[in-house]
Amino acid sequence: MMKTPPGPTLLGFDVYLVGSILVAVAAMAVMLAIYAAITVRDPMTKRVKALNERREQLKAGIVTASARKRTSIVHRSQTTDQIRGFLESLKVLQDSQVSVVQQKLAQAGIRKKEWAVAVILGRMVGPILFGLLGAAIFYWSDTFPEWSSFKRFAGFAVTLVLGYKGPDLFVQNLVNKRTVAIRKGLPDALDLLVICAEAGLTVDAAFGRVARELGRAYPELGDEFSLTAIELAFLTERRKAFENLAYRVDLDSVKGVVTTMIQTERYGTPLASALRVLSAEFRNERMMRAEEKAARLPAIMTIPLILFILPVLFIVILGPAACSITDSLINRKT
Numbered sequence: 001m002m003k004t005p006p007g008p009t010l011l012g013f014d015v016y017l018v019g020s021i022l023v024a025v026a027a028m029a030v031m032l033a034i035y036a037a038i039t040v041r042d043p044m045t046k047r048v049k050a051l052n053e054r055r056e057q058l059k060a061g062i063v064t065a066s067a068r069k070r071t072s073i074v075h076r077s078q079t080t081d082q083i084r085g086f087l088e089s090l091k092v093l094q095d096s097q098v099s100v101v102q103q104k105l106a107q108a109g110i111r112k113k114e115w116a117v118a119v120i121l122g123r124m125v126g127p128i129l130f131g132l133l134g135a136a137i138f139y140w141s142d143t144f145p146e147w148s149s150f151k152r153f154a155g156f157a158v159t160l161v162l163g164y165k166g167p168d169l170f171v172q173n174l175v176n177k178r179t180v181a182i183r184k185g186l187p188d189a190l191d192l193l194v195i196c197a198e199a200g201l202t203v204d205a206a207f208g209r210v211a212r213e214l215g216r217a218y219p220e221l222g223d224e225f226s227l228t229a230i231e232l233a234f235l236t237e238r239r240k241a242f243e244n245l246a247y248r249v250d251l252d253s254v255k256g257v258v259t260t261m262i263q264t265e266r267y268g269t270p271l272a273s274a275l276r277v278l279s280a281e282f283r284n285e286r287m288m289r290a291e292e293k294a295a296r297l298p299a300i301m302t303i304p305l306i307l308f309i310l311p312v313l314f315i316v317i318l319g320p321a322a323c324s325i326t327d328s329l330i331n332r333k334t
Contacts, residue, residue, distance in 0.1 A: 098116050098120070101171075104119075105119070105171065107178065107179070108174035109174065109220065119168075119171065122166065122167035123167055127164045129163060134155060134159030134160065135156060137159075182218070182221045183251060183253065185214055185217065185221040186251075188218075189210050192213055193206055194276050194279065196210065197272040197275065203265075203271070205229075207232065211223075224249060227245075228245045231244055238265055242262050243258065
């Protein structure tokens with residue numbers, strides 16, 4: 001039988017195999033892009049629904065006198081109730097732990113606080129599942145036969161830590177993304193608040209107007225301002241609405257805005273001038289942050305420059321000269 005000649009290789013890898021893998025990845029990416037374009041949905045629909053539910057809850061809390069009836073009006077999930085009962089039976093559910101997780105969920109944009117028990121359950125179940133997976137990979141199978149016992153134990157320990165910290169890392173990632181999005185739009189929102197205050201609008205009307213104007217550009221910030229406007233209209237204490245805004249956003253700038261709003265509500269200080277000063281400070285802070293990133297850019301680009309740009313540049317510059325020298329030497333030998 002005749003053997004098929006091996007294909008060309010590059011750095012020890014089969015060029016045909018690598019090309020086939022890249023073509024498959026590109027085809028999957030195109031199919032995913034087409035699917036995402038076909039199934040695109042309006043992101044504001046879900047936000048408006050959540051805000052309407054919050055409005056109905058606040059209205060029910062004011063209209064209904066009985067505390068038992070208030071809690072029955074608020075929607076509760078049967079699944080989370082079962083999880084809560086299971087954790088309470090194991091004596092592992094603490095009120096302080098639940099309150100911390102609820103604040104993280106609120107900062108991540110998840111309005112249903114009852115899902116905090118699901119995160120706590122994930123902390124308990126995650127190490128068991130990931131531990132079994134790590135034991136199957138590192139001890140029960142021959143996936144890494146050349147690894148020593150220390151490497152196997154280290155890999156098993158990493159899977160356990162990932163299982164325990166996985167839910168927290170997922171929620172914290174959502175919090176960080178939402179915080180960055182809110183930080184970008186906060187100076188523009190304060191400028192619009194200044195304009196609304198100078199135009200004579202009330203605070204709740206100003207928050208609602210800013211939420212409508214910035215809802216498309218900064219949906220996270222528009223969501224928070226819309227919810228604050230609803231709470232200002234329905235809560236008996238306006239201070240509580242501002243404190244809820246600081247509770248839901250993990251950002252010192254928002255806490256400064258909340259403190260300013262509370263002081264203006266209590267002492268009657270001019271709102272427009274205070275917000276104008278805060279807006280200028282936040283814009284300067286954003287500019288300094290951009291300058292800091294620009295200053296780090298040369299150090300970050302050093303490694304890509306050495307690995308990818310300089311070799312190609314040398315090939316383009318020295319390639320023709322090397323080819324001409326090689327041709328001249330071959331012609332001289334002949």
